[in-house]
Amino acid sequence: xxxxxxxxxxxxxxxxxxxxxxxxxxxxxxxxxxxxxxxxxxxxxxxxxxxxxxxxxxxxxxxxxxxxxxxxxxxxxxxxxxxxxxxxxxxxxxxxxxxxxxxxxxxxxxxxxxxxxxxxxxxxxxxxxxxxxxxxxxxxxxxxxxxxxxxxxxxxxxxxxxxxxxxxxxxxxxxxxxxxxxxxxxxxxxxxxxxxxxxxxxxxxxxxxxxxxxxxxxxxxxxxxxxxxxxxxxxxxxxxxxxxxxxxxxxxxxxxxxxxxxxxxxxxxxxxxxxxxxxxxxxxxxxxxxxxxxxxxxxxxxxxxxxxxxxxxxxxxxxxxxxxxxxxxxxxxxxxxxxxxxxxxxxxxxxxxxxxxxxxxxxxxxxxxxxxxxxxxxxxxxxxxxxxxxxxxxxxxx
Ligand SMILES: Nc1ncnc2c1ncn2[C@@H]1O[C@H](COP(=O)(O)OP(=O)(O)OP(=O)(O)O)[C@@H](O)[C@H]1O
Ligand SMILES: O=C(O)[C@H](O)COP(=O)(O)O
Numbered sequence: 001x002x003x004x005x006x007x008x009x010x011x012x013x014x015x016x017x018x019x020x021x022x023x024x025x026x027x028x029x030x031x032x033x034x035x036x037x038x039x040x041x042x043x044x045x046x047x048x049x050x051x052x053x054x055x056x057x058x059x060x061x062x063x064x065x066x067x068x069x070x071x072x073x074x075x076x077x078x079x080x081x082x083x084x085x086x087x088x089x090x091x092x093x094x095x096x097x098x099x100x101x102x103x104x105x106x107x108x109x110x111x112x113x114x115x116x117x118x119x120x121x122x123x124x125x126x127x128x129x130x131x132x133x134x135x136x137x138x139x140x141x142x143x144x145x146x147x148x149x150x151x152x153x154x155x156x157x158x159x160x161x162x163x164x165x166x167x168x169x170x171x172x173x174x175x176x177x178x179x180x181x182x183x184x185x186x187x188x189x190x191x192x193x194x195x196x197x198x199x200x201x202x203x204x205x206x207x208x209x210x211x212x213x214x215x216x217x218x219x220x221x222x223x224x225x226x227x228x229x230x231x232x233x234x235x236x237x238x239x240x241x242x243x244x245x246x247x248x249x250x251x252x253x254x255x256x257x258x259x260x261x262x263x264x265x266x267x268x269x270x271x272x273x274x275x276x277x278x279x280x281x282x283x284x285x286x287x288x289x290x291x292x293x294x295x296x297x298x299x300x301x302x303x304x305x306x307x308x309x310x311x312x313x314x315x316x317x318x319x320x321x322x323x324x325x326x327x328x329x330x331x332x333x334x335x336x337x338x339x340x341x342x343x344x345x346x347x348x349x350x351x352x353x354x355x356x357x358x359x360x361x362x363x364x365x366x367x368x369x370x371x372x373x374x375x376x377x378x379x380x381x382x383x384x385x386x387x388x389x390x391x392x393x394x395x396x397x398x
Pocket of ligand 2: 022024062063148149152201354355376377378379
C-alpha cells in the first residue's frame with residue numbers, strides 16, 4: 001500500500017491545524033440523530049489538541065446551493081462535537097474572511113474551533129484557487145480526516161493539500177487500512193447492496209461496480225429508476241427519469257456478463273412521506289399515480305434474506321427504504337438483522353458504509369455485529385469501483 005503522511009509525522013505544537021472532517025451527519029429538527037461520524041473524528045481532534053495544536057474544524061453539511069442557508073448551518077453539529085469530545089468547541093459564522101480570521105487569532109494551543117459550512121461558498125465545490133488561498137491563510141498545516149468526502153475534489157477536501165503540508169487524520173488512516181484488509185481478497189460470492197436516495201450521484205457507478213461483484217442488490221430510492229426502466233409505474237416515488245437509459249445499460253450489462261441484479265418484487269407504498277402514514281403492500285404494477293414507494297415489500301425482503309444465506313461477502317451502501325419513518329424501516333431492519341446474524345455466526349463478511357446507512361444499521365441494532373462499518377457512502381462505492389479518490393491521492397507520499 002502507498003504510504004501516507006500521518007499525524008505521526010506532523011509537527012503541530014502551537015500550530016494552526018485545519019482539520020477537514022465530514023460533519024455531514026444525519027439530523028432531525030436541528031438535532032444530530034447519529035454521532036458515528038463525529039465519534040470517528042474524535043481521536044484526531046483530541047490528539048491534535050493534546051499535542052498543543054490550535055484545532056480548526058472544516059466541513060460541509062448537506063447540499064446548500066452555494067450560499068448561506070440557516071438550514072445547513074454547522075452550529076448545532078459543532079455543539080454535538082463538543083459533547084462527544086467532552087471539551088468546548090468554539091464556532092465562527094463563516095469559514096473565510098474577517099469572522100474566521102478573528103476567531104482563529106483568538107485561539108490558544110489546545111483550543112478547538114469549528115468554522116461554518118464550507119459549501120456556503122460556491123467556490124468550495126469548484127476547488128477555486130482563490131478560495132483555497134483564503135482557507136489556507138487560517139492554518140499552517142492541513143489534516144484530512146474525511147474519508148467519506150474524499151471522492152470530492154473540493155477546496156477543503158483536496159485543494160488545501162496543494163498549498164499546506166498535508167497529513168491523513170486517524171480516521172482516514174483507519175478507514176484505508178480496514179477497507180484494504182477486509183476487501184483485498186473478498187470471499188465469493190460477493191454482493192453489493194445499493195439503496196438510499198443519492199440516485200444521480202451513484203446510479204452511474206453501478207456499471208463499474210458490477211465488474212467487481214457477483215450480485216448487485218438494489219433497493220431504496222435507487223431501485224425506482226430501475227423499476228421505471230422495466231416499465232413499472234412508480235407514481236410519485238423518488239425516481240430519475242433521465243437515468244433510465246443508464247439503468248437499462250446496467251441491466252443489459254448484467255445479462256451479457258452473467259451477473260445477477262436483484263431488484264424488489266413488491267413495495268410498501270404511501271401517499272405521504274411521513275411516519276405512520278397510511279400504507280399498503282403493492283405489487284410492482286399496482287403503484288398508484290399518487291403513491292410513493294417508501295420501502296421494499298415482504299416478498300422482496302424474503303428474496304434478499306435468502307440471497308444473503310448463499311453469499312460470502314456483502315458490501316452495503318444505502319437503506320432499503322425511508323428508514324427514519326416507521327414503518328418504512330421494516331425492510332432495512334429485517335435485512336440488517338439477518339446480515340448481522342450471519343456475520344456473528346462466521347458465515348458472512350459484512351462491510352457497510354454511508355452516513356444514513358450507519359444510522360440505519362444502528363437503528364436496527366445490527367451495526368456492532370457487522371465486520372466493518374465505514375463512515376463513507378459515495379466514497380466507499382467509488383473506492384470499491386477502483387476509482388482514485390482525490391482526497392486520498394493528495395495525501396500520498398510522492
Ligand atoms: N424509497 C425511498 N424513497 C425516498 N427516500 C428513500 C427511499 N429509500 C431510502 N431513502 C432515503 O435514502 C436516504 C439515505 O440515502 P443516501 O444515499 O444518502 O445514503 P448514505 O448512507 O447517507 O450515503 P452517503 O454517505 O453517500 O450520503 C435516507 O434518508 C432514506 O430515507
Ligand atoms: O455523506 C456523504 O456521502 C458525504 O458527506 C459527501 O456528501 P455529498 O454527496 O453531498 O458530497
